[in-house]
Amino acid sequence: MEKLVSSWSSNQHLPEDYVFPVEQRPGEETTIPVCKAIPIIDLEKASHGRKDIIQQIIDASQKFGFFQVINHGVSGVLVHETMSVVKEFFTMDDAEKASVYSDDHTKSCRLHTSSPNYDTEKSHFWRDYLRHPCHPVEDFIHLWPEKPATYRDIVGRYSVEVRNLSLRILDLISEGLGLEPGFFQGELSNDLLMSTNYYPPCPDPSLSLGLPKHSDPNLITLLLQEEIYGLQVYLDGQWLGVEPLSNAFVVNIGHQLQIVSNEKFRSVEHRAxxxxxxxxTTIASFISPCNSCIVEPAKALVNEANPPLYRAFEYQEFLKSYVAKAGKKETALQAYKIEVKHH
Structure with a gap:
């Protein structure tokens, strides 16, 4: 418990093991513009302008690998309650959080700090996090924190809503790619892991990071963030800030969707x-294939002119190597790429 940043960080100098090498430091945050170009997509319009909304999602996934959705159907009250109960969890006394704290990274529900590679990483990240599986809720809810008393009820309802929203977005994506209806349902989107992140005030934000530059290994991620700036996307060689919008979800494309789309989409690096x-405080919901799911480029997107760019593999195999390579984008994907011969 004494490792948790929130346990010791107030009125402290930045410890040496939280200072990043010069080339990885964010520097002064004011030099990174909040990007107004990252698309904001109004899902309510899908009921009478479906083609247009699908096109917006496809364009955003190709160009940015990121977009935000508003009017998404998840109740504003539930969104607010979920963010409140998660913040309440992180601000409880250490003694009350101790039951879910663990240094064992194989434990499915655990509170920890920095990253799963805490013992081997050169610089620690300025965050505490709680993560646990969420689907199906009834299989996992008994592992979740018992305090705050409303945590299980609120987060349980929220996780069901967010999963439904992610399946709606994936249906629009499959239609836009020309895949059969329900293509992403079943094994490809079977798992939902929730990671709630708490970034305490930091004595020197120019030297530290909440999360390093990385891409997500899963299929698609839905992020709920407070109206406090902190998310940056690395696009075409430069960092861009993602505007924090009230009651919006940031959606980003993960490695598996880049692979299934045969690189029509891109999983883009980002950091906190x-x-x-x-x-x-942020709440990330990672939609992933189940461990034994075979992932490969969708057959409908592959032909003589567009050969498959990746070999088939089991998702758990990918995940293992992703963790070992600490989320670095090119090295994580390299082992699964097929060399395309140009005639």
Whole structure:
């Protein structure tokens, strides 16, 4: 428990093992613009302008690998309650959080700090996190925190809503790619892992990171963030800030969707910066294939002119090598790429 940043960080200098090498430091946050170009997609319009919304999603997934959705059908009250109960969890006394804290990274529900590679990483990340599986809720809810008393009820309802929303978005994506209806349902989107992140105020945000530059290994991620800036996307050689919008979800394309789409879509690197003024809380929902699912480029997207760019593999095999390579994009994908011969 004493490792948790929130346990010791107030009124402290930045410890040496939280200072990043010069080339990885975020520097002054003011030099990174909040990007107004990252698309904001109004899902309510899908009921009468479905083709247009699908096109917006396809364009955003190709160009940015990121977009935000508003009017998404998840109740604003539930979104607010979920963020509140998660913040309440992180601000409880250490003694109350101790039952879910663990240094064992194989434990499915655990509170920890920095990353699963804490013992081997050169620089620690300025965050505490709680992660646990969520689907189906009834299989996992008994592992979740018992305090705050409303945590299980609220987060349980939220995780069901977010999963439904992700399946709606995946249906629009499969239609846009020309795949059969329900293509992503079943094994490809079977798992939902929730990671709630708590970034306490940091004494020197220019030297530290909440999360390093990485791409997500899963299929698709839905992120709920407070209206506090902290998410940055690495696009075409430069960092861009993602505007925090009230009651919106940031959607980003994971490696598996880049692979299934045969690189029509891109999984884009991103990071979390910290600030010195206030704590920031985010809730990431990772939609993933089940461990034994065979992932490969969709057959409908592959032909003589567009050969498959990746070999088939079991998702658990990918995940293992992704963790070993600490999420670095090119090295994570390299082992699964097929060399395409140009005639």
């Amino acid at each position: 910066i910290t600030n010195s003024r206030e704590a920031r």
